[in-house]
Amino acid sequence: MGELIRKEGSEFGATTGRPRRCGWLDLVQMRYAIMINGVTELSMMKSDILSIFDKINVCTHYLINGEKVSDFPFDVNDIEITPVYEEVQGWNCDLTGLTSYEESPAELKAYVQYLEQKLEVPITVVSVGPDRVQTIMR
Numbered sequence: 001m002g003e004l005i006r007k008e009g010s011e012f013g014a015t016t017g018r019p020r021r022c023g024w025l026d027l028v029q030m031r032y033a034i035m036i037n038g039v040t041e042l043s044m045m046k047s048d049i050l051s052i053f054d055k056i057n058v059c060t061h062y063l064i065n066g067e068k069v070s071d072f073p074f075d076v077n078d079i080e081i082t083p084v085y086e087e088v089q090g091w092n093c094d095l096t097g098l099t100s101y102e103e104s105p106a107e108l109k110a111y112v113q114y115l116e117q118k119l120e121v122p123i124t125v126v127s128v129g130p131d132r133v134q135t136i137m138r
Contacts, residue, residue: 009049024085026059027118032072034121043125044115047108048095048134056111057085060118088114095128101138112138 005011005022012019033039050056061070063082091107098104104126112123128134 004052005049008052009046024057024059025115026083027115028059028062028070028072028083030119034119039121041122041124042115042119043127044112044123045125045127047126048128051091051093051095053090054092056088056090058088058114058118059083060086096134098128098134098136101126101136 001024002022006019009022011022034042061068061084063069063084064079068084088111089107091105091111093105095104095108101109108126112126116123122138124138126136126138128136
């Protein structure tokens with residue numbers, strides 16, 4: 001899956017060409033980053049890349065030693081962490097022609113609302129392509 005996302009999103013280093021690690025969104029890590037950095041709003045970039053999927057997985061918590069964990073562990077060394085995914089409906093359509101958020105498919109709006117609810121931070125920008133006019137303010 002990571003390879004498919006990497007290819008679709010052209011996720012390779014600009015200088016070295018080295019492939020970047022790609023995968024499904026990890027809400028446990030995201031919530032931790034939001035807390036540590038005092039994030040008050042988010043930008044959702046490259047939403048057009050996810051257009052190739054009928055279903056999108058989102059990591060909602062981890063299993064560590066058989067226990068469900070929703071907070072990022074203090075020490076991740078030498079422990080086995082199993083991500084647990086929730087499946088969300090994909091939009092499976094071309095977003096690159098959108099000029100406003102209101103034009104977005106219902107599935108994309110539901111995904112953005114889902115993320116805002118889980119992360120408790122508003123998503124104020126949604127990118128639907130690489131061009132600057134494809135950056136939509138909400």
